[in-house]
Amino acid sequence: MIDQLSWKVGGQQGEGIESTGEIFSTALNRLGYYLYGYRHFSSRIKGGHTNNKIRVSTKPINAVSDDLDILVAFDQETIDVNYHELRSGGVVIADAKFNPSIPEDGKATLYEVPFTETAKELGTPLMKNMVAVGASSAILGIPADYYQEVVEEIFSKKGQSVVDKNMQALQTGAEQFREQAGDNVDAFLLEEADGKKRMFMIGNDAIGLGAVTAGSRFMAAYPITPASEIMEYLIKTFPDFGGTVIQTEDEIAAANMAIGSNYAGVRALTASAGPGLSLMTEAIGLSGMTETPLVIVDTQRGGPSTGLPTKQEQSDMMAMLYGTHGEIPKIVIAPSTVQEAFYDTITAFNMAEEYQCPVILMSDLALSLGKQTVEPLNFDNVQIRRGKLDQAPDLPVQAPEEYFNRYEYEAEGDGISTRLLPGTENGIYHVTGVEHDETGKPSEKPENRQQQMDKRLKKTQTVPYRFDEPVYRDEPYEKADLLVVGINSTRGTIQEAVSRLREEGHAIHHAHIRLLHPFPVEELEQALERTEKVVVVENNATAQLANIIRLNTGVNAENILKYDGNPFLPGEIYRECKELL
Amino acid sequence: MATVKDFRNKVKPNWCPGCGDFSIQAAIQRAAANVGLEPHDLALITGIGCSGRISGYINAYGFHGVHGRVLPLAQGVKMANRDLTVIASGGDGDGFAIGMGHTIHSIRRNINMTYIIMDNQIYGLTKGQTSPRSEAGFKTKSTPDGSIEASLNAMETALTAGATFVAQSFSSDLKELTSLIEQGINHDGFSIINVFSPCVTFNKVNTYDWFKENLTKLETVEDYDYTDRKKAMQTLMEHNGLVTGLIYQDDSKPSYQDQIPGYKSTPLSESELKLEKETFERLANEFM
Ligand SMILES: Cc1ncc(C[n+]2csc(CCOP(=O)(O)OP(=O)(O)O)c2C)c(N)n1
Ligand code: SF4
Ligand SMILES: [Mg+2]
Numbered sequence: 001m002i003d004q005l006s007w008k009v010g011g012q013q014g015e016g017i018e019s020t021g022e023i024f025s026t027a028l029n030r031l032g033y034y035l036y037g038y039r040h041f042s043s044r045i046k047g048g049h050t051n052n053k054i055r056v057s058t059k060p061i062n063a064v065s066d067d068l069d070i071l072v073a074f075d076q077e078t079i080d081v082n083y084h085e086l087r088s089g090g091v092v093i094a095d096a097k098f099n100p101s102i103p104e105d106g107k108a109t110l111y112e113v114p115f116t117e118t119a120k121e122l123g124t125p126l127m128k129n130m131v132a133v134g135a136s137s138a139i140l141g142i143p144a145d146y147y148q149e150v151v152e153e154i155f156s157k158k159g160q161s162v163v164d165k166n167m168q169a170l171q172t173g174a175e176q177f178r179e180q181a182g183d184n185v186d187a188f189l190l191e192e193a194d195g196k197k198r199m200f201m202i203g204n205d206a207i208g209l210g211a212v213t214a215g216s217r218f219m220a221a222y223p224i225t226p227a228s229e230i231m232e233y234l235i236k237t238f239p240d241f242g243g244t245v246i247q248t249e250d251e252i253a254a255a256n257m258a259i260g261s262n263y264a265g266v267r268a269l270t271a272s273a274g275p276g277l278s279l280m281t282e283a284i285g286l287s288g289m290t291e292t293p294l295v296i297v298d299t300q301r302g303g304p305s306t307g308l309p310t311k312q313e314q315s316d317m318m319a320m321l322y323g324t325h326g327e328i329p330k331i332v333i334a335p336s337t338v339q340e341a342f343y344d345t346i347t348a349f350n351m352a353e354e355y356q357c358p359v360i361l362m363s364d365l366a367l368s369l370g371k372q373t374v375e376p377l378n379f380d381n382v383q384i385r386r387g388k389l390d391q392a393p394d395l396p397v398q399a400p401e402e403y404f405n406r407y408e409y410e411a412e413g414d415g416i417s418t419r420l421l422p423g424t425e426n427g428i429y430h431v432t433g434v435e436h437d438e439t440g441k442p443s444e445k446p447e448n449r450q451q452q453m454d455k456r457l458k459k460t461q462t463v464p465y466r467f468d469e470p471v472y473r474d475e476p477y478e479k480a481d482l483l484v485v486g487i488n489s490t491r492g493t494i495q496e497a498v499s500r501l502r503e504e505g506h507a508i509h510h511a512h513i514r515l516l517h518p519f520p521v522e523e524l525e526q527a528l529e530r531t532e533k534v535v536v537v538e539n540n541a542t543a544q545l546a547n548i549i550r551l552n553t554g555v556n557a558e559n560i561l562k563y564d565g566n567p568f569l570p571g572e573i574y575r576e577c578k579e580l581l
Numbered sequence: 582m583a584t585v586k587d588f589r590n591k592v593k594p595n596w597c598p599g600c601g602d603f604s605i606q607a608a609i610q611r612a613a614a615n616v617g618l619e620p621h622d623l624a625l626i627t628g629i630g631c632s633g634r635i636s637g638y639i640n641a642y643g644f645h646g647v648h649g650r651v652l653p654l655a656q657g658v659k660m661a662n663r664d665l666t667v668i669a670s671g672g673d674g675d676g677f678a679i680g681m682g683h684t685i686h687s688i689r690r691n692i693n694m695t696y697i698i699m700d701n702q703i704y705g706l707t708k709g710q711t712s713p714r715s716e717a718g719f720k721t722k723s724t725p726d727g728s729i730e731a732s733l734n735a736m737e738t739a740l741t742a743g744a745t746f747v748a749q750s751f752s753s754d755l756k757e758l759t760s761l762i763e764q765g766i767n768h769d770g771f772s773i774i775n776v777f778s779p780c781v782t783f784n785k786v787n788t789y790d791w792f793k794e795n796l797t798k799l800e801t802v803e804d805y806d807y808t809d810r811k812k813a814m815q816t817l818m819e820h821n822g823l824v825t826g827l828i829y830q831d832d833s834k835p836s837y838q839d840q841i842p843g844y845k846s847t848p849l850s851e852s853e854l855k856l857e858k859e860t861f862e863r864l865a866n867e868f869m
Contacts, residue, residue, distance in 0.1 A: 029869075199868040209864055215854025218660055220653070237864070239843025242852055246660070249686040253653035256646065260626070260657020263644060264665065265850030268657065286647050374868070379861045384854045400620070400640040401591040421850060422624045422642035422658065423665055430637050432645035433629075441592065441637055442645075 001191045003058045006065040007136060010051035010082055011074025013044055020072070020129035021052030024136055027150045028056055029200040029373060031142070032193035036492070037371035038064050038567065043225070043309045049077050056140075058193050062337060062372065062492020066571035069188060070139060071108075072132050074115070076100060083108070089187060093135050093177065095128065109185075111135075113176045119169055127169040134173025139181070141189040144171045199374040203341045203367040203489075206374070207297055208233030210345025211269055215384050216295070217243030218268040220257035222250055222276060225309050226365045227299040230271040251276035255283035255296065262293045263431065265391070265421040267349050271297035274316050275306065281323045284358050286433045288328025291407065291417070291456065293352035297345075297361045299368040300488075302565050311565030312365045314488055315540035317548065320360050321517055327453070329357040329460040332517040336472065336491035338372045340514070346382055347467070354387030355459050356416060362516060364539065366489035366567040389419045395426040403439035404429040409451045415459040463518050470520035472512040473527050474498070480509035481581055483531035485524075485557065487513045487545055490537055490568055497573035506581055513545065519552040528555055535560055535580055537573055585614040588623075590640035596631060601752035601778030601789075605699055606638050608755055609668065612762035613641070618666055626655035628671025628680065630706045632699035632778070635670055649679030652687040652696065659694050662848040663838055666766055667694040673714040674704045677733050681713070688742040688771055693836040695765040695772045698735070699752075701780035702787050709783035719786060736828055737817050739773050740810060746772035747813070747828040751792050752779070757825060764827060770836040777825075799826030 009020045025035050036055045042048035055065050067087040073079045073094040079102055086108045094100035096112040113135045119127040134144055147170055155162045208230045217238060221231045235245045248254040254270040261268035272280065277298045287294035300316045302308025320332050331351050335344040345361060352359040406429035408417045420427040430440035435452060437443040464470050486494045491512050501508045511527045528534060534557040536546040541563040550556055560576045562568055588610035596602050613623055623641035627633040629648035636643030646654040655669035676684050676698045687696065702714040703721060710723035714735065718727040739747045746768040750758040758776060765772030779789050797820050799805050806812055813829040838844060845852065
């Protein structure tokens with residue numbers, strides 16, 4: 001019996017690869033296994049190789065694995081492209097239809113199961129994915145009837161006979177595999193899991209759920225990979241709470257609409273990827289200048305320009321920090337797990353209102369689309385904090401020329417002023433992206449200009465102290481030989497590489513940047529003091545994170561960079577770190 | 582009840598003396614009082630240009646955004662608080678050049694708000710360049726030999742995009758303009774009102790006198806019927822767009838907000854933000 005394994009299904013995009021992975025993993029999740037799934041897809045809708053790699057374990061896991069135990073292939077290309085990942089002793093289960101062949105290196109065993117043929121005989125070739133799921137489950141020793149619940153949920157709308165047919169396909173797949181393999185294959189029998197119910201979700205789901213939980217009720221967005229799931233989730237969820245999503249004509253409209261909505265008192269967000277972020281830059285400045293809360297999610301993908309739209313990268317960091325003209329207060333938060341994506345989304349909404357400035361929730365494709373098992377989310381700790389928003393102010397009767405001091409300047413204050421919502425009686429003030437006085441009316445007076453600039457820019461100084469865990473730090477040694485620093489989705493991968501190095505006796509620390517801006521200088525400096533060497537792991541070509549660290553701490557780090565479109569594998573980080581030791 | 586005085590904030594506009602924008606300011610103030618608004622019920626959202634400064638010259642909640650993005654900003658405000666009366670306004674460059682995409686899509690979307698274009702057929706603030714509304718042949722700093730681009734037929738474009746309320750006026754005709762703004766506010770949907778507003782400093786062609794000579798009031802057009810879209814289009818074509826009055830109105834179409842599934846009938850901004858624990862658990866369970 002084993003406690004973990006890696007399984008991958010591949011084929012042409014549009015032939016049910018996704019649903020094969022979905023059904024397989026959902027059932028395993030219900031049994032209490034921990035899962036981590038990563039989809040490799042191309043930007044074509046139909047055609048093009050796609051695969052879904054799922055790691056299954058009885059213990060928590062946060063990364064894809066280096067190698068593969070089981071490959072399920074719907075075409076020869078899947079074998080050709082992925083065979084090298086199989087570990088020695090691995091298994092290929094392929095559709096007999098295409099006369100599959102594997103290299104004669106003796107590394108793996110091939111089982112041919114007639115996925116398509118069986119499905120056709122049972123009624124429709126569409127069910128070939130169920131045959132494949134059945135075969136896959138047989139090898140793990142998971143009885144086919146454990147799928148009943150999942151299959152019913154998916155197909156019950158289409159009637160009982162469709163449910164039955166699909167279950168039959170699943171069972172037949174399992175039998176066919178067993179007939180072929182006999183008793184030979186027991187190397188992949190999975191230990192039983194704890195049977196506990198846990199959430200199984202992608203980062204984008206967690207961001208969507210976080211937004212609703214934070215009290216957001218409006219989103220304006222334009223579709224883009226890999227952000228669209230946030231919008232799709234909220235489109236189906238907001239109506240229950242009186243809210244809605246507008247699919248705008250572009251991201252410029254989306255960001256400005258979200259600003260308008262926040263100004264009028266609704267926690268609104270927009271979400272996009274690099275190209276959309278580029279279009280939003282002027283609006284980000286407007287939010288900063290007018291001190292209007294705004295939450296933007298940037299799910300990074302391969303850039304520049306249209307780049308690699310369906311691939312992993314972390315190359316928008318500089319754009320997030322500096323991508324608007326002039327100087328504004330801004331907060332950039334970088335969750336590194338699905339759980340954190342949920343909590344950080346709530347923090348983003350709270351901080352946008354508390355600091356009255358734009359907040360960018362930074363994600364990356366692997367975090368946004370990677371599907372993970374999530375430990376229960378703690379609702380009792382959820383707080384809604386709206387800062388200096390006053391919704392029921394007691395104001396003196398206002399003469400038409402007396403505007404409310406929305407941008408009150410206090411030399412000794414924290415720079416944050418009382419915010420009233422339009423519609424408030426006796427609270428009229430003006431808002432403009434032009435430099436303005438305390439009432440919001442345009443003013444070019446030099447003294448006022450400096451005061452308002454100082455007021456705005458000092459607001460976010462306290463963020464690194466108020467942010468819960470601005471740097472995740474795993475530092476078990478007095479002094480480390482190497483500190484590995486990462487951001488966003490590389491958390492689990494680094495963790496795995498680090499634990500292998502530790503097992504070999506190396507003193508390795510791991511820090512993950514959770515608040516990118518304002519940069520938690522002191523927090524990271526503490527970690528830097530306790531290591532001989534630092535290496536920054538990031539998915540880009542120009543070492544953006546390492547540069548930000550140098551800018552803030554003066555420390556020059558070593559770099560591990562990857563920008564071929566794929567997420568890091570634990571082994572890659574392990575090997576490169578080893579070279580530095 | 583508020584009177585027109587309550588909408589005056591005593592800020593001295595920095596418009597050139599004689600600028601058409603002064604009358605638009607007055608018309609909005611009158612219309613707001615006439616429809617029974619209190620200053621705090623009105624959100625005046627504006628673009629960038631000489632025109633956009635108007636948000637600071639009327640006693641109401643004003644938000645002066647960025648160039649060309651007044652409509653998304655204003656729609657966001659209305660979506661958040663449907664009890665506010667939202668008026669968006671900006672220049673012809675703001676709405677028909679840089680913001681043209683938003684203009685078309687706001688019309689299609691039909692959120693209940695009013696959009697007033699202060700159309701001087703030129704870029705005022707940047708000191709006299711051509712605008713999409715400038716006539717072909719128009720000489721400006723950016724078109725010293727005369728514009729070789731066709732002028733945009735703004736009202737025809739609005740009709741084509743599916744507008745439910747289209748009107749045009751002239752800033753000198755305070756009475757007509759005020760009445761059209763009132764009708765626009767009362768219309769349940771997106772109202773677009775284009776107002777000829779002479780730029781006395783940079784546009785020496787489309788002057789007050791020029792408009793007086795060239796504009797036709799729709800009320801003088803025989804059998805004009807503002808519910809007849811075909812007739813509206815035909816009349817605009819016949820007069821090269823130089824008409825004033827209510828061009829078209831369709832009362833039958835529900836506004837965007839009235840069609841959103843589940844959308845609150847009270848302001849979204851008054852929602853309770855914190856979820857009930859059971860509600861959260863229900864949402865979380867969807868992922869199990
Ligand atoms: C993104 C951007 N580009 C250019 C400008 C410069 N700019 C300010 S107003 C304006 C055009 C003004 O023309 P219009 O919208 O017709 O307004 P008017 O001044 O005529 O009322 C331009 C080009 C700007 N503010 N922002
Ligand atoms: S430049 Fe033209 S549009 Fe601008 S204020 Fe002067 S007259 Fe009015
Ligand atoms: Mg103009």
